[in-house]
Amino acid sequence: MFNTKLRLQNLLLLLAASLTLFIAGCDKDDEGTEQELITKVIVHLTGTGGSTFNEEFEAEDPDGDGVWNTIPSLDIPANTTFNVHIHVYDGDEEIDAEIEEESNEHLFVYTVSGANLTVSDLNTDSNGEPFGIDSKWTTASVSNGTVRIQLIHEPTDKNALDPGGDADFDVTFPVKIQ
Numbered sequence: 001m002f003n004t005k006l007r008l009q010n011l012l013l014l015l016a017a018s019l020t021l022f023i024a025g026c027d028k029d030d031e032g033t034e035q036e037l038i039t040k041v042i043v044h045l046t047g048t049g050g051s052t053f054n055e056e057f058e059a060e061d062p063d064g065d066g067v068w069n070t071i072p073s074l075d076i077p078a079n080t081t082f083n084v085h086i087h088v089y090d091g092d093e094e095i096d097a098e099i100e101e102e103s104n105e106h107l108f109v110y111t112v113s114g115a116n117l118t119v120s121d122l123n124t125d126s127n128g129e130p131f132g133i134d135s136k137w138t139t140a141s142v143s144n145g146t147v148r149i150q151l152i153h154e155p156t157d158k159n160a161l162d163p164g165g166d167a168d169f170d171v172t173f174p175v176k177i178q
Contacts, residue, residue, distance in 0.1 A: 009109025037064035038169040040089035045082040073174040108132030115175040
């Protein structure tokens with residue numbers, strides 16, 4: 001009886017230790033780097049070529065669970081080109097610099113639907129592969145649609161339509177080109 005009780009206690013301790021290691025491992029990538037909790041994404045558009053447009057649009061996911069509580073509409077002028085930078089936050093801390101340091105392991109993916117909007121000129125990582133925290137957006141005529149922005153962690157092919165990897169964040173903004 002004592003032996004069976006001791007075995008059960010050892011089994012429970014082993015199970016608890018395994019569960020603790022599993023949960024702790026979920027917060028790190030394949031190289032053991034601590035993963036961030038993305039709570040805010042800001043799209044900063046600055047007009048070029050004489051445009052004075054300079055706006056930030058902030059999506060919020062306060063608990064970092066991937067359910068965006070606040071997603072504003074990107075109301076932007078037609079027939080305009082913008083320099084765009086994506087600001088990423090973990091709580092109140094902007095983590096752009098960390099993401100840029102690990103640009104070889106990240107890719108910003110933009111998917112436009114319905115809107116007369118073209119995303120181009122993604123900046124590159126140290127290997128000359130697309131990275132995309134900075135890009136150029138060009139609008140055409142008045143339209144409505146969406147732009148989906150994803151930050152992919154450890155993409156398997158940065159030039160593929162489906163780059164593989166895991167999404168650190170995935171948010172779809174409504175777009176109104178006016």
